[in-house]
Amino acid sequence: MSEPILEQDEERPVRALSARWDRALAVAAFLVALLVLKQVFRPFAQGGQFYLVVFLAVTLPLVFLSYGRSADPGPLDWVLALLAFLAGAYPLAGFDAFLDRQGQLSTPDVIAGTVLLLLILEAARRTTGWVLPVVCVAFIAFAYYGGYLPPSWAISHAGVDFAQIVNGFFNDATGFYGTPLDVAATYIVLFTIYGAVLNASGAGTFFVDISFSLFRRSRTAPGRTAATAGFLLGTVSGSGTATTVSLGAVTWPMLRKAGYSKENAGGLLAASGIGAILSPPTMGAAAFIIAEYLRVSYLDVLVWAILPTLLYYLGIALAVEIDARRFGARPVDVEAPRAWTVLRRGGHHFLSLGVIVVFLVLDVPVYSAVVYATGVAALFALSSDLRGWSRLVATSLAVGVRGALPVIAVCAAAGVITSTVTKTGLGQALASALVDLASAVSSNPAVVLAVTAVLAAVAVSVLGLAVPVTASFVISWVVVGPALVELGVAPAEAAMFIFYYAVLSEVTPPTALAAVAAAAITGGDVVRTMWRTWRYTLPAFLVPLAFVLTDNGSNLLLHGTLLDALWVFAVSALGVAALAVATGGWLVRRAGVAERALCVPAALALLYPDPRSVAIGAAFLFAATVVHVLVNRKENRDA
Secondary structure (H helix, E strand, C coil): CCCCCCCCCCCCCCCCHHHHHHHHHHHHHHHHHHHHHHHHHHHCCCCCCHHHHHEEEEHHHHHHCCCCCCCCCCHHHHHHHHHHHHHHHHCCCHHHHHHHCCCCCCCHHHHHHHEEEEEHHHHHHHCCCCCCHHHHHHHHHHHHEEEEEHCCCCCCCCCHHHHHHHHHHCCCCCCCCCCHHHHHHHHHHHHHHHHHHHCCCHHHHHHHHHHHHHHHHCCCCHHHHHHHHHHHHHHHHHHHHHHHHHHHHHHHHHHCCCCCCCHHHHHHHHHHHHHCCCCCCCCEEEEEEHHHHHHHCCCHHHHHHHHHHHHHHHHHHHHHHHHHCCCCCCCCCCCCCCCCHHHHHHHCCHHEEEEEEHHHHCCCHHHHHHHHHHHHHHCCCCCCCCHHHHHHHHHHHHHHHHHHHHHHHHHHHHHHHHHHHHHEEEEEHHHHHHHHHHCCCCCHHHHHHHHHHHHHHHHHHHHHHHCHHHHHHHHHHHHHHHHHCCCCCCCHHHHHHEEEEEEEHHHHHCCCCCCCCCHHHHCCCCHHHHHHHHHHHHHHHHHHHHHCCCCHHHHHHHHCCCHHHHHHHHHHHHHHHHHHHHCCCCCCCEEHHHHHHHHHHHHHHHHHCCCHHHHHHHHHHHHHHHHHHHHHHHHHHCC
């Protein structure tokens, strides 16, 4: 567990830098960390927009020096890094005058903005691949050539002059320096620093050790350990793929001894790891964007995520129990101290997590709360060797910044999409088209909402196959979000719906990154590992529909009374259990075709939290149980 667990899901492999260049970039990243911390306690007098310009100007060059084909940066990388700094810092030369030129940029402004646009697209390509830059170029082309589209098309518009397009990117609150980059510069980088410090203090090892010690020796212990360790590591990681890698390195040997196949073990590891993006209190980057878009506290988003996260891991836990029985997993002797001993030695690692939650409850800004939590985590890493401790903290600050670079590139590129959607009205046009398509199926408002939600879920999932979670959420929010809101879905439910499907696209074949990472560890077949991962996470694909289809579903986000929330959670848990039986083929004993077939409508009905639907779902589940009991009695008599 010595490796950092904070590499983001969006990240492609970094350069294998030589020691000299690695130290140089570490120093640069450390200085950026100091800039970020300075902004928390002594913000720039010129305002938040000024800070974002400075932040992008000093982090974008690090992307070109950290990512590329060669081991160390070459001449082209240095040229791009220099251009990134100059173009990024351009607005700082007469910042107020630059802002005053909004809508009427000078020729040098347009040139600098265009150069910065190209560099951001290249940075996104280096960190995420070709898809996101191509999507951005498509949006730019749509903005410029929209006037050539047939007027009868819902998405046609008058077209936008190129200088105005660049103005929207370079000198507008919806462009490069919009909400996504603001979230990356204000929250994400601080949380990655916090996670790096916490991991350096030994928290990652503690979370795995406590998971081992809790379950010890039983045939379900290996699977339970992997799921629990994945959840605990996820609370400080916020990265599905990185958590999967860290988890697999430790738990795969144990799963192999227990008799798990390479594909089943890989599926369990990937499913457990991807939950990191859904798990409070350090969720994925999109969760912070939700808070900014909706103008709510990040604590609100954490609260909304509690019950869905529990349902997600409940589905994994049930699949673990079923697999242990269905495939005959073997008990494994794990050399681990007793849980109380592990907790006594390392329980302090939970304190910094508690600091975040308590400070958020006390209405302390989230960026301040995470800095204080980082300080607590650093204090617990304190040793008598102050020089070594100082080096550990400085290294963790640098690791945190370098781990955030891919998200920074993605968030800057996301500004291209949000700006063009705003200028062209594309979001509302596509939302209306989506609602019209659903209305063609039926005039019943409930049916229209259901069809729209299903189409939206498919659209977000497909989009997520090609772009990172953060970009997938931003694009889907401006395109799909208005359609759901137009049909009466509250913005909070719509945002969490989109967020969950953006995350779940990470486990959807054929481009499930977490499953690919798990297969690399276990040596299993990649495609089969993807399908095993999908089976482990299948209940999670249905739970978000409950957010938007009924008023009761909002109770899963704790929007109602506690009693209402508990009722809906209990019903949804039954639905998850029914789906686990249908996909896993086990109830009390091996379930036959009839029981599994009855559990499918049971699950679908129970995950639609309306009293009549719940009654129907309970009836199907009861029927499946009766059939199972009768079949087993007959088999016992025949035996």
